[in-house]
Amino acid sequence: MSNIRHALSVKREDDFAAWYQAVVSEADLAEESGVRGCMVIKPWGYGIWERIQRLMDDRIKATGHENCYFPIFIPLSNFEREADHVEGFAKEMAVVTHHRLIADNDGKLIPDPEAKLEEPLVVRPTSETIIGDAMSRWVQSWRDLPLLTNQWANVVRWEMRTRMFLRTSEFLWQEGHTAHADAAEAKEHTKRMLEVYRACAEDDLAMPVIAGEKPENERFPGAVETWSIEAMMQDGKALQAGTSHYLGTNFAEASNIRYQDKDGGQQLCHTTSWGVSTRLIGGVIMTHGDDDGLRVPPAIAPWQVVILPMLRDKPEDEALLAYCEELRAGIAGKSALGEKVRVLLDKKPGKAAAKRWDWVRKGAPVIIEVGGRDMDNGCVSWIRRNELHRPDGKLNSLVTSRDSMIDGIAAELERTQNELFKEAEDRREANITRGIGSMDALTAFYTENTKFPGWVEVQWSKPTGDALEKVVEQLKALKLTIRNVPVDADPVDGNCIFTGEPAVERIFVAKAY
RNA sequence: CGGGGAGUGGCGCAGCCUGGUAGCGCAUCUGUUUUGGGAACAGAGGGUCGCAGGUUCGAAUCCUGUCUCCCCGACCA
Structure with a gap:
């Protein structure tokens, strides 16, 4: 094997993080822009994104959605309507406060103090609130439901630590937003879109994923249920590749999205939102890349x-x-x-x-x-x-x-x-460990397998609140997170490895990006 | 945001400690000879050293501030 002359100077095995950056650069996907956390996506990288867009967009339209476009700026008062949502995003917002520049005494341009906005505008980190605003106008009658919309856009989240494609301050994505008459229909739709993501990831990106529900502590701010597709990267870490949220009536209450039912009564809508981003390209790199660069499905x-x-x-x-x-x-x-x-x-x-x-x-x-x-x-x-x-x-x-x-x-x-696909799926299956029955065994496993631990499937009693926090803390000590509760898992047959109580479901635990 | 490292032609680096107005490799351009596993030789072009101040006769080099990138941590739908 050593007589192969590879196209990259860094091998996955020697330094996975350096290898990842080498692929981004050597495969001509993207480059740094000089603006914190923002990247220039080059033609080959953008071409891949356009392909993903095309295929995903077809799937989204095939499930009855129509594309729209909403503003990049959201009035602060609009954004702050949903309390959990604000708490989740407040610390990573870009905010526009002025609308004009003037030269100061040294001739340098500064925001004109005279041009301060009455109300600051936030640059969207996601669009639930502003789309909710539109939905409140668009939905009047039960005949208007379900309302199925989607937009392709850029969003900004002021991340502390960024990595090309995986976590950038600005990223490109698709965000679907729907409103439904009742909880059952909205929940069903949440899972329908998760399935669309699974199909696109597996059939188009050749990237095998585990679809499942996120635990309570990993929910989207403001969501009642959060579902995800999780992919295993070649270093054994998990990448959340797409999420689908059932938002209950939280955003409907915040934005007053109501409809008049057949009996003439006013009802709150149940809404959903779901998104995939340019992070998928990071997933493709770490799923299919090799020591000679990228392999594009x-x-x-x-x-x-x-x-x-x-x-x-x-x-x-x-x-x-x-x-x-x-x-x-x-x-x-x-x-x-x-x-x-x-x-x-x-x-x-x-x-x-x-x-x-x-x-x-x-x-x-x-x-x-x-x-x-x-x-x-x-x-x-x-x-x-x-x-x-x-x-x-x-x-x-x-x-x-x-x-x-x-x-x-x-x-x-x-x-x-x-x-x-087969290669990635085989690799994933070979690196999922099942049958670990205690926290001690889990600790031992991750202590012994530091190089390539992969994922572990364990059973738990689904604790909530403080009890869940305790579990999260224990896992955090091992740098582990709960990825999701897979939708099609085998039935449980034992006790929770964290609480010792009878288990109710299986979860995947892994290091994550 | 805390700790560490780094910003010098397109890319990768040396020079900095012991101030005296830039150098190497790759890439680029031209020519010649080549050609089936990433061509060789010769010549040429291209940078005032991230940015802003300061010290000095003089700053890539010393000092201060700031921006950006990388690694570790915290954070992370």
């Missing part, structure tokens, strides 16, 4: 196939380009994963070998190199990003006729998509 790859002609700056180049163009057109005419294949003929000047490694680091699923020798034989040389190296360490370069490359591309991409 074909469903979300901006380019699924990249063709690199071996140009020589000679007259023969013309014939080679024509040969490659026929290849490109042939592949572009095929469909895979339900869409036309996205194929790029990369004519950018430069050596094919150097460009190949650029695309390896970016993680294009299929990279085809075509030289004069291939053209003469009616062939192409190509590599599968998933199987880059042979066991002997050599680059796993394959040669195929051009026609069979074209005919086989759809199957190749679909196979890659499935392999990435």
Whole structure:
């Protein structure tokens, strides 16, 4: 294995955090902006986001939602209507207080004291309150329900410690907001959207997730129930990849979202909200990345196939380009994963070998190199990003006729998509430990397995309030958190490892991002 | 927000302690020779050292403040 020459200088095994940053930079996904916690998303990274947006948006629309857009600024008085919500977000808000700049005595621009806003505006950290405001106007009758909306937007949370894609001060996301006539319908919808997230994560991002309910202490501020999908990263930590909240009537009361029922009475709506963000890209990196860079699942790859002609700056180049163009057109005419294949003929000047490694680091699923020798034989040389190296360490370069490359591309991409999922799922299953029956055993487990502990599934009695706080404190000492209560777990058959009382459900415990 | 480290051409760094107006590698550009596992050689362009003050005849270097990034912690829907 040591004779493989990898494209990255840092290996996952040696320093996972440094490796992560290397992938972000080497795969040309994003870069620092100079503004605290904010990143510039580069074309390849944004292209992946656009793919995720497209696929997620289709799923959201298929479940009956319509997109809207609400303002980035929320009046302070509007934001402070829901007490728990305020408490949860108050310490990480960006606030606009002035609307004009003037030069001071030194010629430096400062906010004009004369231009102070009567009421400060907060930059949205999430939009429950301002959308609630709109809902209170839009919903009058039971006939207006359910109200199913969604918006794609940026939000700002003034985080203390940021990491590219995983936790940035500003991030891009989708936030769905719905209003329903009763609790049962709203709760059902909360789970329906969780299922949409699970399907998108698994089928589109090839990222296996555990869907489940968050414990009380991890709820969204103002929520009655919070559900999540949790993915295991390659260092064994958990990443919360999406959340769906049943908000009860909390925000309906705060924003006065009411409807007149069939009997003429006034009823409060039950609302939900749910979101996924650019954090998903961080999840893709840490699920599929390897020591040669990123591997992008074909469903979300901006380019699924990249063709690199071996140009020589000679007259023969013309014939080679024509040969490659026929290849490109042939592949572009095929469909895979339900869409036309996205194929790029990369004519950018430069050596094919150097460009190949650029695309390896970016993680294009299929990279085809075509030289004069291939053209003469009616062939192409190509590599599968998933199987880059042979066991002997050599680059796993394959040669195929051009026609069979074209005919086989759809199957190749679909196979890659499935392999990435399978690999991640196998890794996750291999790193979930079950059957730990006591807090002592849990402590021992995490003390012994510091390098790659993975997740542990335990049974608990679902304590609440102070009793839950105690459990949280115990776990915190081990740097662990409760991830969620999986929806489709086996029935319980023992006692709670924290309280000793009869267990009522299974939970996942893990270190988390 | 607490502790630690760091900001010097596009990237990675040296120089700083013992002030005297910048240097290396990679990348870039041009030319030549090359070419199927990340080309070689030659030449060239590009920075006033994060930013703002201060000390000094003189500051990348010393002092103060500030911003940003990285690591650890606290926090984290």
